[in-house]
Amino acid sequence: MDLVWELLIILLKIVVVVLLFAFPIGSLMTLLGDRKQSSLIQNRIGPNRARLPGINHPLVGIPHFLADGLKMIFKEDIIPRQANRFWHTLAPAISLFPAIALWAVIPFSDHYCTGTATMVDYRDVCVDGAFYNLFSISNLEAGLLYVFAISAVSVYGAAIAGWASNSKFSLLGGLRSSAQMISYEVTMGLSLAGILIIYGTLNLNEMVVVQGQLLWDWLPMWGIVVQPLAFFLFLAAMMAETKRAPFDVPEGESEIVAGYFTEFSSMKFAVIQLSEYVATVFVGSLVSTVFLGGWQVPWLYGDGFYFGNTDEPSIPLPYWLVIVLRVGSFSIKTLFILWLQFMLRWTLPRFRYDQIMTLGWKILLPLSLANLVITAFVVLVLL
Amino acid sequence: MGAETIFFFLFGGGAILSTLGVLLSRNPINSAISLVVSFFFLAGIYAMLSAHLNAIMQIMVYAGAIMVLFVFVLMLLNFGDEEHEKPRLNPTQIISLLVGAALLIAMFSAATAFVDGSRQVFHPSMPPGFGGVEAIGHALLTSYVLPFEMAAVLLLVGIVGAVVVAKRRF
Numbered sequence: 014m015d016l017v018w019e020l021l022i023i024l025l026k027i028v029v030v031v032l033l034f035a036f037p038i039g040s041l042m043t044l045l046g047d048r049k050q051s052s053l054i055q056n057r058i059g060p061n062r063a064r065l066p067g068i069n070h071p072l073v074g075i076p077h078f079l080a081d082g083l084k085m086i087f088k089e090d091i092i093p094r095q096a097n098r099f100w101h102t103l104a105p106a107i108s109l110f111p112a113i114a115l116w117a118v119i120p121f122s123d124h125y126c127t128g129t130a131t132m133v134d135y136r137d138v139c140v141d142g143a144f145y146n147l148f149s150i151s152n153l154e155a156g157l158l159y160v161f162a163i164s165a166v167s168v169y170g171a172a173i174a175g176w177a178s179n180s181k182f183s184l185l186g187g188l189r190s191s192a193q194m195i196s197y198e199v200t201m202g203l204s205l206a207g208i209l210i211i212y213g214t215l216n217l218n219e220m221v222v223v224q225g226q227l228l229w230d231w232l233p234m235w236g237i238v239v240q241p242l243a244f245f246l247f248l249a250a251m252m253a254e255t256k257r258a259p260f261d262v263p264e265g266e267s268e269i270v271a272g273y274f275t276e277f278s279s280m281k282f283a284v285i286q287l288s289e290y291v292a293t294v295f296v297g298s299l300v301s302t303v304f305l306g307g308w309q310v311p312w313l314y315g316d317g318f319y320f321g322n323t324d325e326p327s328i329p330l331p332y333w334l335v336i337v338l339r340v341g342s343f344s345i346k347t348l349f350i351l352w353l354q355f356m357l358r359w360t361l362p363r364f365r366y367d368q369i370m371t372l373g374w375k376i377l378l379p380l381s382l383a384n385l386v387i388t389a390f391v392v393l394v395l396l
Numbered sequence: 397m398g399a400e401t402i403f404f405f406l407f408g409g410g411a412i413l414s415t416l417g418v419l420l421s422r423n424p425i426n427s428a429i430s431l432v433v434s435f436f437f438l439a440g441i442y443a444m445l446s447a448h449l450n451a452i453m454q455i456m457v458y459a460g461a462i463m464v465l466f467v468f469v470l471m472l473l474n475f476g477d478e479e480h481e482k483p484r485l486n487p488t489q490i491i492s493l494l495v496g497a498a499l500l501i502a503m504f505s506a507a508t509a510f511v512d513g514s515r516q517v518f519h520p521s522m523p524p525g526f527g528g529v530e531a532i533g534h535a536l537l538t539s540y541v542l543p544f545e546m547a548a549v550l551l552l553v554g555i556v557g558a559v560v561v562a563k564r565r566f
Contacts (some may be wrong), residue, residue: 100425155529158452165460169432169467176425176471184471191468195461215529 026150030116034344038351039290041078046355049074054359082283090279093178100177105277105284108170111163112288115295118156120149120218122308122339123315130315130332134322135226137315148308148340149218156217157209160299161202164254167292168194171256171263174285175273186272189366190256190263196373197253197260204246204381207388208303211239221307225314230321233311236304240388244304246381251296252354253373255289259361260369293354294347301346308339403444411437424470428463435459447527 052059060074092101128142146152153159168191175187209215212223226234237244253260264272274285301307312318313335317326330338364372414437417430435458442451536544 100429153448155449155452158449158456158529162452162456162460165456165464166432168460168464169429172464172467172471173429188468188472191464195464195468198461 022147023150026147030119030121030150031113034121035113035116035291035294036287038348039294040082040287041075042290042293042351042355045073045075046351048077050355051359054356085280085283088279090281091276093180093276095179096276097177097179100173101276102281104170104174104177105281105288107173108167109284109288109291111167111170112291112295115160115163115292116298117150118153118159118217119295119298119302120152120221120307121343122148122336123222124148124152124218125336126315126332130335132314132316132319132326135314135319136222137225139315146218148336152218153216155215157205157215157220157303160217161198164201165198167254170285170288171273174277178273178276180276182269182271183273183275185269186263186265186275190273193256193260193263193369193373194254196370197250197377200246200373200377200381201250201254203378203385204243204250205303206381206385207240207243208236210385210388210392217302217307221302221309224306225309227312233306233309235306235309240304240384242380242384244300246377246384247304248296248300248350248353249372249377251300252357253369255292255296257289257293257354258358259364261363262366262369265363294351296354297347297350298343300350301343305346305350306342307346308343310338310342313338400444403440407437407440407444410434411441425467428467428470432459432463432467435463445527449527449529449532 049059051057060077061071063074063076063080064070065072065076065079092098123137124144125147126137126139126142126144129140130137131140132138171190171194172187175183175185175190178184208220212220214220214223224233224235228234228238232238256263262268262272264274266272269275274282277285312320313330314326315335316332317329317335320327411434414430414434418427418434421427421430435454439451439454439459442448442454
């Protein structure tokens, strides 16, 4: 019975995280982020024609989101005659798989405390009970390594899509994407090594818990505070990993039509697009988990706000409100990083291929190595 | 039959099938991707043996880095289906066949010796944190620091060698 119960909880967590968080935000971003925000930045009006039945108002273009989905479903699914049918059909699924699987280790709030939660030395402790993992799908010890492993595998989706289409443009797009992703993976891992030295854990939830510590009794020890350079390096590397502008040479439409998904139509095209957007949302959630304190609200612990290391909370709050605030804080931070990515996307022009390689190997990689060495030295001296 | 047995046969059977796919498919890309799939199944088996770090490393290093380069090169050269040649046995192949068969028999008998219970060689009790990041990291940097550093130096030599070989062409 216990096992069945646990399985049900895991299934529920997967449904909530993937179907109610990642997918809706990801697909809404195709509209609000890509079309509406770009039109605002470029001084256009943007999508405003579709209407919901009965409501004669554009609603900032949100009905277009439904109209686009419907249009995709009813389009003809075309497989080029010379294409490899098997891999051409499987490629969208291969690119969607890592985008979903990555969500397994993201904590949306601290473990649920079955007893009374309180605070000792800026850490939640659970009196008369135990912590129970309710807010992340899997509380993996090597959570961050899992993220690296799965995002390393996400190269295949684009590469196989490009190759299976049997078109020169697609192949070029696929090759460009794999070269770019391999190059930036190195920076992605190295820029976080400094964070690992400071927090001393790979478990993402534990990492967020440690970020609740205060420096000089007032400054939350968020990643961006202790590792400001790594924040920018990691954000740049992750943006390159998602193949979004300004790193979008794999789909550079002025050179190679639409790159690796040129030959895809209908829902296959939609799935490839969706996986890119879900990956973009994931970047937001990972950056906020590692650098912006994840679910932490500054000075908020298990039973309220603490100003100073006291026994009683300065502003006591019920436990359910603490959880709501934490999940809300995580979501707002994720959306903020997402917004930042879209702003960058529509502000910066696309880099040339050689510029991408120079940036990755000659600027970001040495900087992240230097960051690692300096961090290690400082930690060694201070501790 | 517990859940563990079901997953073992799922992962094991998947690994065998996908490895057969590597050997039997005529298209090089199919072979390469079958190999990636078999890495995933092997990682599943590692995870069941509570070697979590090994499972993740398997995916990260082999599936995520090495095979990506293989696939990249195969796609760049874009081979067609392999020409079907008539198999002819030469002495080397006969010797490797014999060695392979001997190894298979040895492995099989070793495996059955563990299973039948008469020889209790394997102690299933494990220290806490077995196979985790901390345990392996600790072992690598204390007891096995020399082999670890040697491997690092070997990899460095490999990188330098690759650069030297590539430079000579230009």
